Structure formats: structure tokens, C-alpha cells
Amino acid sequence: MKSAVVVVGSFVQDLAFYTKDFPRPGETVVGDFRPGPGGKGFNQAIAAARAGIPTLFIGAVGPDGSAHRIRPFARDAGLHTHFVEKPKHSTGAAVITVNGAGQNQIIISLGANLGLKPRDIPAPLLAPAQVVLCQGESDYATVGYVLRTARRNGAITVLNPAPMRPEFDPAVLRHTEVLIPNESEFTALVQQCPSCAALLRTAPYNTRGEFTEETLHALTAEALHRLCRCLQVPVVIVTLGARGCFVSQPDVFLRINAHDVEVVDTTGAGDAFVGGFAAGLVKLKHNIFEAAHYASAVAALSVMQPGTAPSMPIAREIARFLKKRDHK
Numbered sequence: 001m002k003s004a005v006v007v008v009g010s011f012v013q014d015l016a017f018y019t020k021d022f023p024r025p026g027e028t029v030v031g032d033f034r035p036g037p038g039g040k041g042f043n044q045a046i047a048a049a050r051a052g053i054p055t056l057f058i059g060a061v062g063p064d065g066s067a068h069r070i071r072p073f074a075r076d077a078g079l080h081t082h083f084v085e086k087p088k089h090s091t092g093a094a095v096i097t098v099n100g101a102g103q104n105q106i107i108i109s110l111g112a113n114l115g116l117k118p119r120d121i122p123a124p125l126l127a128p129a130q131v132v133l134c135q136g137e138s139d140y141a142t143v144g145y146v147l148r149t150a151r152r153n154g155a156i157t158v159l160n161p162a163p164m165r166p167e168f169d170p171a172v173l174r175h176t177e178v179l180i181p182n183e184s185e186f187t188a189l190v191q192q193c194p195s196c197a198a199l200l201r202t203a204p205y206n207t208r209g210e211f212t213e214e215t216l217h218a219l220t221a222e223a224l225h226r227l228c229r230c231l232q233v234p235v236v237i238v239t240l241g242a243r244g245c246f247v248s249q250p251d252v253f254l255r256i257n258a259h260d261v262e263v264v265d266t267t268g269a270g271d272a273f274v275g276g277f278a279a280g281l282v283k284l285k286h287n288i289f290e291a292a293h294y295a296s297a298v299a300a301l302s303v304m305q306p307g308t309a310p311s312m313p314i315a316r317e318i319a320r321f322l323k324k325r326d327h328k
């Protein structure tokens, strides 16, 4: 089995509650409950596999039969899996609340995902990959190992630094070819980047070191591009929710608008984008801009469905959606 995309990352049991309004502190509200498979790594792997690209997911679970139970779902998506069982950890779990506007709040316990170590990842599984993806729900030393090994193998390494945890190790950026943060992750990365700090003191930024999401949204494309360059990663793609995304390559940048669709549930939209981007890279001969266009169609389709991994669209739906949009 040769997988063009390999995702090394998190598997999480999502416990999702749908309610009109988020509960306030001390309040109890009644909602609908839908459990399902999730975790940023697994969601991204499902997105890439459903887009029609041979994909392998490598992750860790507790000794509770999760790996066995998830197999039929993965198989239906065409996803290959390599689960490592961690006897002393529980499987990751997340409580997700989705309000009537499709916005979400998430609390996650990473459990076994943090127990996935380099020795758990057989090198031959990484070797054939064209694209290797990692996220921030894994141990950062493991992320560094995977990206370094993949890059040595000649794969395109993609890091989605979500969520940004306090232990984030900037050393992982050295092995990253494509960095895909959302607005809050980008803001956090800029805040801890020494060369960004120097740039931010100059015009047109003129900040005294503080950088917020509001500052980010007010930037011209040129100014945002210069800031992306300070992160010293060849390609930076900032996902901007309903505003679309911004793609910064060494000498060129592009803003891509989001598709205007009816939003049901935004949970996992970032994962749809990242998994869709990996699939797009393989389908579209490694063209970054075209892959980002493809990714934004995958994200748009995912927010029209409830859930995380189950909301990822299949290749036929993506092709139909893109065809319709291109003819508008």
C-alpha cells in the first residue's frame, strides 16, 4: 500500500452538542447530542482520502477498542490507518458545543495522542508519501521528528499548528514547508517570532509589540505577506474563516475569498481545508495556489454538514461544486 498523503496526528472521540445559544457560566441549556470520530489529524486524513487520494493516518488510542470500532468508517472513506494502542492513556476526547449560527467551542483532552512517539512510527510508512501532515494535537518532539524525516525523504511537509499550546516548539518550523495557521494561531506565532517583533515596530504596522487578530484583519495584503515571510517558512497560508485565506509564497501572494454557502456547522472546517489542501497538492501537481483553491471548496462543503470527520465531502461533490462555481 503506497499512500501519497500521510497524516501523523490526533484521533479524538467528539461529543458534539447542538444548541441555539452557547450556555453562559452557570447556565444549563438543552441541546441535541451527536457523538462521532474526530481529532484534527483524523479529520484531515478523512478529508484527503474522501477527496480520492490514497491516504494513511498514523495515530494513537487508549486500550478501549476505539481503533477497532473506527475501522469501518475509515475503510468506507478509503483511508488506511495505523493505530498504536497506549495501555496507560485514554483515547482523546472532545466536548464540542455548536450554536445556531454554526459557531463552535471545543474542550479537548489529548490523552493517548500525546503518547505517540517517534519509535511508534515505522519509517517505511512515511517513505512513499508526497505530502506529510502534522498538527498541534501531538507531542511536539514527535511532530519535529516526522517533519524532519519526511523532508529528508523529499516529501512536502505541512504543519497545521492547531491548537497552539503553551509548549509550542518553534523548532518544528525548520522542517515545515507549508504552514497553515488560522487567525488566532497566526497571531500567536507572530507574537513569539523575534524578527516579526522588529518588523512590527516599523511602518505601516507601528505597533509596540502587541499583535492582535484585529491588527491582522486591518493589514494590506502586502503587509501581511511581509509578516508571513518573517516566519521563515517557504509557504504560509493563513485561514481567515468567512474571509477566505491568504497564501504567501516567497515572491508572490494571493488572497482567496471563501465561498458563500449556507453554514450549518463550522467545526472541522480548518481540517477540511488542510486535508483538502494536501489532496489538492497531489491532484494538481504540487501547485500551491490551485491546491488552496481546491481546499477552500472542500472547507465550504464541510461547513454545510454537521460533524467533523463525517462532514468531509467526497471527490465527486468537490468536482461538481468547483464546476458550478467556475461557471458563475
Ligand code: RIB
Residues within 6 Å of the ligand: 010, 012, 013, 014, 037, 038, 039, 040, 043, 093, 094, 106, 108, 137, 267, 268, 269, 270, 271, 308, 309
Ligand atoms: O478541528 C476540529 C477538531 O478539533 C474536533 O474534531 C476535535 O476533536 C478537536 O480536535
